[in-house]
Amino acid sequence: MRSGFFNSEILGYDDNNLPIFDRAESADFWAEYFKRFIGNGVYADPATSFQVKEYSGMTVKVSPGSCFINGYFAFDSQDQSITLSQAHLSLSRIDRIVARLDLTQRTITLEKLTGSPSSSPSAPALTRNSSVYELGLADILIAPASSEVSQSDITDRRNDPNLCGIVAGVIDQIDTSDLFAQYQSAFEDWIDSVKDLISEEDVTALAQALLDHTSNTSVHLSQSEKTLLANQNIMFSNIPQVMAAPLTALSSSFPSSFLVRNIAFSDSMIQNIPVGGILAIYE
Numbered sequence: 001m002r003s004g005f006f007n008s009e010i011l012g013y014d015d016n017n018l019p020i021f022d023r024a025e026s027a028d029f030w031a032e033y034f035k036r037f038i039g040n041g042v043y044a045d046p047a048t049s050f051q052v053k054e055y056s057g058m059t060v061k062v063s064p065g066s067c068f069i070n071g072y073f074a075f076d077s078q079d080q081s082i083t084l085s086q087a088h089l090s091l092s093r094i095d096r097i098v099a100r101l102d103l104t105q106r107t108i109t110l111e112k113l114t115g116s117p118s119s120s121p122s123a124p125a126l127t128r129n130s131s132v133y134e135l136g137l138a139d140i141l142i143a144p145a146s147s148e149v150s151q152s153d154i155t156d157r158r159n160d161p162n163l164c165g166i167v168a169g170v171i172d173q174i175d176t177s178d179l180f181a182q183y184q185s186a187f188e189d190w191i192d193s194v195k196d197l198i199s200e201e202d203v204t205a206l207a208q209a210l211l212d213h214t215s216n217t218s219v220h221l222s223q224s225e226k227t228l229l230a231n232q233n234i235m236f237s238n239i240p241q242v243m244a245a246p247l248t249a250l251s252s253s254f255p256s257s258f259l260v261r262n263i264a265f266s267d268s269m270i271q272n273i274p275v276g277g278i279l280a281i282y283e
Helices: 027-034 177-197 200-215 223-231 267-271
Strands: 002-004 041-043 052-056 059-062 065-069 072-076 080-083 093-102 107-113 132-142 154-156 242-246 277-281
Touching: 041 132, 052 132, 052 154, 065 093, 065 132, 072 107, 080 107, 107 132
Parallel strands: none
Antiparallel strands: 002 072, 041 065, 052 059, 059 080, 065 072, 093 107, 093 132, 132 154, 242 277
16 A cells, blocks of 8 residues: 655654745645545546455455545555454454554554454444544454454445545546445345245235326326416316316317326316316326
8 A cells, every 4th residue: 555645754843833944745635635625535537446355255446546645645555454353252343444644653444343243243443643643444254153254244434425435526537337236235235134024925916006007098188288287277286186178179189088096186176277178087
C-alpha cells in the first residue's frame, strides 16, 4: 500500500511554525487544499476497488484499489489478505474491515476491527478524530463456532456515505458492471429471504386476480380514450375517480355506456350528472 503525502522527518519550522525552506509547505496544507474538492471514499474505477471478498477459512481478501481520506491518497495494486480472529463458541459477532488514515504513523492502511460477541451483535464504531480517520469497507458476520467466512457473511459498506462513500467527482466515467452485479446479488438474496413468507397458493390467487382485473376491459379506459376525454375538458371527481359527461362530448369511437361495478353513489353525485350524460369509472 502506498499513501501520501506526509511530512518528511527532516522538515524544519521557524518561530511562526512555517517551513524554514524556501517556499516550502507542510503536508497539512496540501491535504487541506485537496479535501476542499475531493470527498472521502474509495474510487469507483474499478468497481471492485477495495472490495472485501471471501478467501480461505477465516481469511478474507481486499481487492486492489484506491481511496481518498481527508486530503490524503492511497492505492494498492495487489490483493491484501486479512485474517480474522476465531469465532466465539456460542455467540455471534460482527467484524469490520477499514481503510485507516493515521497521521501519527503517517500511513493509510487496511485494518480489521474485531467486534464483541453478543446475541445481538453490532459492528465496531469507526475511529474518527484529529489523528485517525477510518472508512468502513465491509462488515463481516462471524457465526458461533464458525471456521470460515463465506461471501454471504460479508456486507459491502463502500456505497454507504456515512461509513465510506464513493469518490466520483473527479472521474469522467465509472465502470458499473461489477457494481450492478453486486446489486443484483443483493436483490436475489432479498428474494430468497421473503419467498417462504408467501405460499404457492397465495401467488396463484394473486396472479389470477390480476388477470381477472386486467381482462375486464369494461371498467377501463385506454390511454387514447383518457387523453381524448381530458382534451374535451371532462371533469373528474376525487378517488375513486368517477366522471360525468354529456354524450355530445364523446367521440363516435366511444361505446354508448360503460359498466360500473361495486360503486356506491350518493344522491348528490347522481344529481350532478348532466341530462343525457353517462357515468363511468376512470382507473
